[in-house]
Amino acid sequence: MEEKLLFMQHLNMPELTVISQEYETNCQNAGGTAEQCDDTFWAAGPSAGAATDAVLVNGMSQPVLTIEANKWYRFRMIFAAVDAVISPWVDGCTIQLLAKDGVYLHTIPRTITATYMGPGSRVSRRLGHLLPGRQL
Numbered sequence: 001m002e003e004k005l006l007f008m009q010h011l012n013m014p015e016l017t018v019i020s021q022e023y024e025t026n027c028q029n030a031g032g033t034a035e036q037c038d039d040t041f042w043a044a045g046p047s048a049g050a051a052t053d054a055v056l057v058n059g060m061s062q063p064v065l066t067i068e069a070n071k072w073y074r075f076r077m078i079f080a081a082v083d084a085v086i087s088p089w090v091d092g093c094t095i096q097l098l099a100k101d102g103v104y105l106h107t108i109p110r111t112i113t114a115t116y117m118g119p120g121s122r123v124s125r126r127l128g129h130l131l132p133g134r135q136l
Contacts, residue, residue: 001074004065008088008117010081011054017045055086074098075125079117086117099124 020042027037057063067073079086089095096109101122117123 001072003074003076005058006075006077006088007058008077008079008086009056009059010079010084010086010119011056012083013045013052013054016042053084055084077117077121077123077125079119079121081119084119087115088117089115095125097123097125 020039024034024037024039024043028034054061077088095112095115097105097112097115098108099105104124112125115123115125
């Protein structure tokens with residue numbers, strides 16, 4: 001079975017901006033210069049659009065993954081978050097659960113109709129797609 005690795009990462013952008021600004025303040029209060037304490041990545045907030053929550057999949061905000069019809073794939077998925085949950089799902093596919101947090105289920109595969117991943121969750125799923133030329 002072909003494997004697909006999905007690293008899903010939740011970014012609470014408003015909270016990351018606040019934390020970064022607090023870091024800059026604390027750094028300067030501890031004797032650092034503004035230049036030494038400047039967090040150019042998070043402190044200024046978003047460079048475009050609104051400061052909202054975001055989920056990245058393999059580092060992309062709108063990933064595309066092409067799969068073939070009538071073929072099973074093994075999806076190894078990790079969800080990195082602090083305060084969020086996610087319910088990844090693919091319409092038109094049969095999804096079977098193989099393992100949770102690196103431990104195989106006693107009986108596999110188990111067909112599932114819903115999915116849930118909390119902070120730090122790891123799952124291994126088997127996905128079969130019946131429609132031709134699907135992009136996820």
